Amino acid sequence: MAPPRLLLVGAGGHGRAVLAALRDAGWPLPAGVLDDDPACPGLPGVPWLGPVDRAAALRAEGLGAAHVALGGNARRRELGEQLLGLGFDLPPVRHPTAVLAEDARLGAGSVAMPRVVLGAAATVGRHVILNTGSIVEHDCELAAACHIAPGAVLGGGVRIGEAAMVGILAGIRPGIRIGAGATIGLGAAVVADVPVGSVVGGVPARPVRQGAPPPARPPGE
Numbered sequence: 001m002a003p004p005r006l007l008l009v010g011a012g013g014h015g016r017a018v019l020a021a022l023r024d025a026g027w028p029l030p031a032g033v034l035d036d037d038p039a040c041p042g043l044p045g046v047p048w049l050g051p052v053d054r055a056a057a058l059r060a061e062g063l064g065a066a067h068v069a070l071g072g073n074a075r076r077r078e079l080g081e082q083l084l085g086l087g088f089d090l091p092p093v094r095h096p097t098a099v100l101a102e103d104a105r106l107g108a109g110s111v112a113m114p115r116v117v118l119g120a121a122a123t124v125g126r127h128v129i130l131n132t133g134s135i136v137e138h139d140c141e142l143a144a145a146c147h148i149a150p151g152a153v154l155g156g157g158v159r160i161g162e163a164a165m166v167g168i169l170a171g172i173r174p175g176i177r178i179g180a181g182a183t184i185g186l187g188a189a190v191v192a193d194v195p196v197g198s199v200v201g202g203v204p205a206r207p208v209r210q211g212a213p214p215p216a217r218p219p220g221e
């Protein structure tokens with residue numbers, strides 16, 4: 001079946017990357033892009049159709065398939081589930097250079113960018129980003145809305161919790177569990193399970209002291 005004409009959500013850097021993957025994979029040019037930024041110029045060749053809350057009207061007008069191309073994991077999951085609830089189909093997007101084992105599964109709304117490798121019996125939930133050149137080995141289980149950043153490598157049987165982020169060039173030892181919402185710093189070597197919501201980095205990975213919070217506003221400002 002020919003790939004459908006998508007409604008994209010998100011006209012930022014990840015939106016441009018998804019558009020490039022769609023073009024390389026021979027999908028038709030998306031019908032338009034939604035983005036809450038009123039100054040949004042759209043994407044190259046793809047018109048801006050308004051803020052995200054236009055999705056329901058566009059569904060009623062007959063658009064049937066969509067992709068949420070936002071880098072933020074929580075927002076991508078929220079909007080992806082909203083679109084599914086509105087009756088949109090969210091077909092997984094696969095760059096032609098991505099190698100997926102025959103029995104690997106890529107969930108609705110997920111994307112496999114150029115040169116991804118997804119190993120035997122690996123399962124990937126909804127709204128997941130497998131970014132450029134990442135390797136997800138056999139039997140890994142990736143929950144919804146996580147992001148495996150460029151060049152990261154997951155050994156066999158790794159489990160990644162919902163909306164977790166594995167940073168650029170990080171490596172995860174086989175069989176490790178990464179908790180929901182955790183962040184793995186770029187370049188980390190993860191050799192032990194990572195608790196829910198924690199931020200780790202380094203070789204071997206240890207908890208990272210997070211950057212200073214933004215300065216408090218003076219009263220009345």
Ligand SMILES: CC(C)(COP(=O)(O)OP(=O)(O)OC[C@H]1O[C@@H](n2cnc3c(N)ncnc32)[C@H](O)[C@@H]1OP(=O)(O)O)[C@@H](O)C(=O)NCCC(=O)NCCS
Nearest residue numbers: 149150167168183184185186187201202208209210211212
């Ligand atoms: C780990 C990370 C989330 C921390 O970000 P942050 O909270 O803004 O932290 P800061 O940059 O203020 O650094 C805080 C401390 O952690 C250290 N640190 C930051 N990133 C680190 C990393 N990847 N590995 C080891 N230590 C790290 C800093 O040197 C600093 O140490 P100090 O307190 O001794 O000076 C971030 O640096 C990171 O690696 N993000 C992943 C980016 C990525 O891969 N994105 C994918 C885009 S496609």
